[in-house]
Amino acid sequence: MLLVPASHRLAGKESITLDDFADEPLVRYAEAAYDAFWRIGPRPDGRPAPDGPLVETHADKLEAVAGGRALALAPAGGGNSAVRRDLTAIPVAGIEPCTVVIATRAGERGHLVTAFRESARAASHRSRF
Structure with a gap:
């Protein structure tokens, strides 16, 4: 944008x-x-x-x-x-989209990490044209 x-x-x-x-x-x-x-x-x-x-x-x-x-x-x-x-x-x-990657420690199950993953996933789906 x-x-x-x-x-x-x-x-x-x-x-x-x-x-x-x-x-x-x-x-x-x-x-x-x-x-x-x-x-x-x-x-x-x-x-x-x-x-x-x-x-x-x-x-x-x-x-x-x-x-x-x-x-x-x-x-x-x-x-x-x-x-x-x-x-x-x-x-x-004409500008190629970039890939966003979220990396966490293996087995990380903390509430904030889980909420961030869900928020990022939802945002990535909303921003597609």
Whole structure:
């Protein structure tokens, strides 16, 4: 999903492609591999994403997007715009979904671990298109 301000030119689109926002700045992250993953680096055409502000927290990312300083890619079903009326999330076609794995100790049966597994399983089914 691409997070954009609610007033952005792409807001309201049913779906977009990487080309639709290729020249727009994306937030940056301090860790290189994390940054490359969330900025789709390198891009299929070899160009880097234009640099937006460096963000350290999820709240920083949301504020940068809401303030119009950058856009941000985010997981589908992540709830990034659900509680903020100044943001909208748009599905991005052509970006391969990633696999999420939950690992626990063998035989772990604690209440919190079980609840987390169930919550993650339910969220993964809700986020499919």
